[in-house]
Amino acid sequence: MTAPDDALATELAQERTFHEACRAAMTGMVDGAAQRVVTGENAFASGADAEVLGYQLRSWAKELAEEPDSPLFFGRLDLQDGQRYHIGRRRISEHPSAPPLVVDWRAPVSRTFYQAGARDPQGVAVRRRFGWAPWSKGDSADLTSFEDEHLTAGESAESAILAGEIERPRVGPMRDIAATIQPEQDDLVRSGLADSVCAQGAPGTGKTAVGLHRAAYLLYTHPQRIQRRGLLILGPNRTFLSYISEVLPSLGEIGIRQSTVDDEIARHEVRAQDGEAAAVVKHDARMAAVLHRALYARVAPPAEPVAVPDGSYRWRIPLDELERIVAEVRSEAPPYAVGRERVRTRAVRAIQLQAERRAGPVSNIWVQKVGRARAVSAFVDTVWPRTQPEEVLAALLTDPVDPLLTVAEQDAIRWARPPRSYRSAKWSAADLVLLDELAGLIERPEGYGHIVVDEAQDLSPMQCRAIARRAGFGSLTVLGDLAQGTTPWAARSWPEQLAHLGKEQAAVVPLTTGFRVPAVIVGLANRLVRALDVDVPQARSMRGDGELTIRRVDDVAAATVGAVRAALAHEGSIGVIADGPEADRLRAALATAGIATATADDLTVGARVTVLPATLAKGLEYDHVVVAEPAAIAGAEARGLHRLYVVLTRAVSRLDVLHSRPLPPELARRDF
Incomplete structure (x- = not known):
């Protein structure tokens, strides 16, 4: 009171x-x-x-x-x-x-x-x-x-101060929520370091802020353990990372790595573009087994005994013992590079045992000399050859024959014009995911103590595996909303996605109460949920304020200019969101009308109006949003309705929906 x-x-x-x-x-x-x-x-x-x-x-x-x-x-x-x-x-x-x-x-x-x-x-x-x-x-x-x-x-x-802070106009980058954390959010924030958790969060429930505050909490509670192994924040794109960049510093935590999956696996510059069919195959979970087979197909059984000269004497390892060494190492399934060294070590050990039985203990210098012997190195290179991820992948994409892939899938990923050498290959973004998988098979990467993964529903199984390799001995905070999945490989269930992330036992905590998006806007977006083929509870909002306007207009560009002029009379940020080509046209119309605009990457406090394509809207918030031509957004891609769901939930105060074409049927329905 x-x-x-x-x-x-x-x-x-x-x-x-x-x-x-x-x-x-x-x-x-x-x-x-x-x-x-x-x-x-x-x-x-x-x-x-x-x-x-x-x-x-x-x-x-x-x-x-x-x-x-x-x-x-x-x-x-x-x-x-x-x-x-x-x-x-x-x-x-x-x-x-x-x-x-x-x-x-x-x-x-x-x-x-x-x-x-x-x-x-x-x-x-x-x-x-x-x-x-x-x-x-x-x-x-x-x-x-x-x-x-x-x-x-x-x-x-009800706290008027709390409500005022939550509803305060949004200008510039994302703010921290330390003053407004709710009990269910606090439970997630204070989860233990060893616990991996997944927040299925409807729009406006603060899941991103919860994840960032959990990172700050873990850094405060376990500083030495986290600093020793590091903490990583993974976002979907650099626009999103720019938007959240000031949250951790405002909580007293600086120097935390904030990155994207693409940045973490960037072994090469992306210089090729896959078609959708090829990208879908390359991101499929089956590719892990395909790559494993392609790598270990290089391991071969020994063809002859090994004879190592030692002065006037020759030490010999019979063929059956060499076969046993190779088979045992393969059965242990170590990283490829580790396996190669185990084969060498065990071959040398076999010779060392012979020498000790004949003449007693040998020195370390003698053991090192035998390990460098030409015959031993030749044996290792034959049965377990040294290789690079690029070499293996180039060979696979040149001739991608594998029983796990259909003929059509093999044709989709086959190089039309193979390079002369893997060193001159041009790699696509999906290829980098496959190279990271191979690199992890050859030698395990160093991991992080904790990773926060935002918009995790959009990650492919192969991208999830890249994260899992970096969190093998650490924990995850997984954040996302299955209803907002927009990639061709977007997850449809959290248990399956968490299995790809290597955290099958992680608890899935639903966040359904929206604190940022008003109820009238949530109600509009909920009309789409049943058509999205995902099992998520419908969102609800604690906010009874907010304004929603849906208008059919003859000229979307002119109507957008008018809507933005009216929005400028209010305090706060304004986002104009449309399909990509339409966004460029609207930006030009606003400029002609004398209204300055910014891009999604420009998050300075002075930027009142931002025009952005629907593909960059995820994770961002604006006080007033103008959505232009929803049918164009819904029809632009296979998961266009999911994209439209994202776009409609970016407004935290007022939403204008302007259309000259009929609304998508799912959005026009009012029977639920």
Whole structure:
């Protein structure tokens, strides 16, 4: 409940004074970190210790110096035992050993801020939320209000401050949600490091923000384990990564790798383009077995015994023993490069045992000499030849005969004009996925401690395997919405997709309550769900506001200009979304009308109007969206209705749907 006006003024003055003390402490932390860098660099220590200490001090100083200007706390907990904690995005104290003035939102005590309620106070007497002026940089004067919930007294009411923060106009990159995390979101955020989880999130449920906050939580809770092996954020494209780029820094985490699957597997520049039929085959899960067979077809049985000269004597390994060595190594199924070295090692060991039986123990130098012997190397090269992923794939695409593939599928991926050598081959984006699979078969890549995978429903089985190789000893946060799957190989069930990701046991948690997209817009999008051939619960929204307009017009371009002019009278960002060619035409029409526009890659705060093709809309949000010609979007690709579902759910306040052609039948229906 909101405090009375007379009490509000006194309380606000006290909280503003406290915020100023926190700001002074934060300034002291920044200055102190910089001073410790200077002191630490001159500290007496061994070279290795000094290097580690210097890196840690410089990283901490850099993290504090790059802290975005923002309010230092957003909530307060008054516990029944008399303790009081202000909750913010990072811990603030006047001295490292002093009690904190502000507690990090990830600290254990902060959990009750998100989870406590009137039915289960969890020891919280009063939960206070603070209202700050929009776009505040942290000036204490921007603290304008607060709300108190007396939980032990059974008080629980809708928070106007919370609703205002969730519904605040969207301008620029994605914001953090530390002040607005809901209990079901908090459960996902605070999942343990060893737990892989999957969030099936309807539009506007905050699944992306949940994933990023889980990354920040794990970095806070398990800093050494995460930093030792690394944390990776995977997004669908660079536009999306640019959109989310400021979330982790706002939570005090910098230097986190944010990438795409294509970037992670980029062994070569993409210089070829596959047709859809070829790309679908190359992304199919069966290609893993096809590639495995193509690689291990190079392993051959030995043809003759091995004789290794040693002075005047010759050590011999009979053919049957060589056959046993090769067969045993194959049965162990090690990475190809490891298998090759095992064959060499066991052949040398066979000779070593003979030598020791004849003359006693031998030296390591003697063992190394035998391992380099020409006869041993020739044997290894014959039965387990050295190879490169490019060499194997080039041979396969030149003659892709495999019983797992139909004749039509073999013809789809066969090179029309094979290169003279694999070194001169031009590789497509799908080829890079196959090369990564082969590289993983030859030698396992280094993995990450944790990977956050967003828009995971669009990943192919082969792309999932590339991620699984990098998370073999780590965990995953998998985020997506089966209803928003738009690639030809998009997933239709999470258990199957999680199996490809190597995390069959991961829990699938549905997020169905939308906090960003108004109910009237969610209701329109839900008309499409039954036609999307996926088993997902329909979304619902907590927001009763929002505006939806559907208009049939004679001139879509002119109507778009009018809709954008009207939208500019409101606060917030505006997105104009259409099929690719239509987007270019609308951008030109808006420019002719004197309306400046930006592209999807331009996420600066000053960009009010963005024109983008439907293919780049996924994951983005705008306060006002103008969707031009839905039928063109739906008809542009095989999964066009899924694409349209994505487009319709990008608006967080107002949606205009403009069409000159009839609406898709699924969208026009009103019987469910």
